[in-house]
Amino acid sequence: MSTWEERAKLLQAESQRFQQYLSELPDDAWNKQSACDLWRVGDVVAHLVGNAEFYAATVERGLKGEFDAPEGRPAAGTGHPSLGAAGTAEGAIANRERLGGELLSTLEARTKRLTQLLSGLSPEDRDKPCYHPGGIVPAGNFVDLRFKELALHQWDIRSALEPSAGLAPGSMSSMVVLLTESFASGSIRWAFWPGPALDQPVRYRFDVAEPAPFKADIVVTGDKFRFEQSSAGPADIIFRCDTGTLALMMYGRLDASAAISQGKLEVEGDAGLASQFGQWFKGI
Numbered sequence: 001m002s003t004w005e006e007r008a009k010l011l012q013a014e015s016q017r018f019q020q021y022l023s024e025l026p027d028d029a030w031n032k033q034s035a036c037d038l039w040r041v042g043d044v045v046a047h048l049v050g051n052a053e054f055y056a057a058t059v060e061r062g063l064k065g066e067f068d069a070p071e072g073r074p075a076a077g078t079g080h081p082s083l084g085a086a087g088t089a090e091g092a093i094a095n096r097e098r099l100g101g102e103l104l105s106t107l108e109a110r111t112k113r114l115t116q117l118l119s120g121l122s123p124e125d126r127d128k129p130c131y132h133p134g135g136i137v138p139a140g141n142f143v144d145l146r147f148k149e150l151a152l153h154q155w156d157i158r159s160a161l162e163p164s165a166g167l168a169p170g171s172m173s174s175m176v177v178l179l180t181e182s183f184a185s186g187s188i189r190w191a192f193w194p195g196p197a198l199d200q201p202v203r204y205r206f207d208v209a210e211p212a213p214f215k216a217d218i219v220v221t222g223d224k225f226r227f228e229q230s231s232a233g234p235a236d237i238i239f240r241c242d243t244g245t246l247a248l249m250m251y252g253r254l255d256a257s258a259a260i261s262q263g264k265l266e267v268e269g270d271a272g273l274a275s276q277f278g279q280w281f282k283g284i
Helices: 004-023 027-031 041-063 081-119 139-161 169-179 243-250 256-261 271-275
Strands: 202-208 214-220 225-228 237-241 265-269
Touching: 004 081, 004 139, 004 169, 027 041, 041 081, 041 139, 081 139, 139 169, 139 243, 169 243, 202 243, 237 243, 237 271, 243 256, 256 265, 256 271, 265 271
Parallel strands: 202 237
Antiparallel strands: 202 214, 214 225, 237 265
C-alpha cells in the first residue's frame, strides 16, 4: 500500500493528466452521453468542479475547527447517494450551464486549489475532523476521496469515448483505503443500497491481489451488510479480479455478468448469487 504522501503526489499528477486529456477532446465529445445515465461528458466535468469546490471548502473549515453541516447540507453521517442522486445530477447540469465556455478553465483552477491544499497538510492537520455528508472525515482522507471521484468520473467519460478504458492505475491504493474505512463516499457503506431482507445471508469473498490487495468478506442480508477483513470459513461466492474491476463493481459501473464475459472476473459459487451483487452495491 502506498503512503499518504505518495497518494497525494499521484493525485496531483493524475489531475494534470486528466486536464490535458480534456483539453484535447474535440468539441462534439463534450455533448456525448457519458457512462452516467443522467450526464453528458460536460456534466461530469461540471460535477468534478463542484466536488473540488466542496472538498476544498470543507477541509478549510475543518482546519479552523469547524465541522458542522453547512447550510443546505445533511448532517454528517446521514447522507447517501440513494437520497440525493437526482439533486446531484441536477446540480452538475446547472453548473455546466452556468460555467459555459469557462468549464475547463474553472476545473483547472478549482483542482489546483484543492490539490495544493491537500498536499500541504501537515501530519497534525491530516487528523483534523472535517464535514462530509457520509460522516466526519479526517482532513487527510480527502486525498483518497478526491482520487476516487477523479478516477471514477474520468472512467465515466473515457469509457463512453474509448470502450477499452480502465481506471487510472494510480488511484487503486486510494480505492482500497476508502473501501476498508467505514465513512464517507468511498466506503462500502456508501456503496450499499439496501433492499428487502433475505431469508439467508450471502457471503461474498473478494480475493484481489493486484495492483492493490483487497482480501475481505462482505456478508449481505438484503437490508444490511457487514464487512469482515479476514475470515477462514466458507463463502457462498468467491470473486477473483484486479483492483480496478473491484472498484468498478463496488461503485456500480460494472456488473458481475459483464465482468465475467469480459474475462475480468473469476467466480467460484452460484452464478445467480454472483450476478445479484450489483443489486446491492451501486455506489454513485
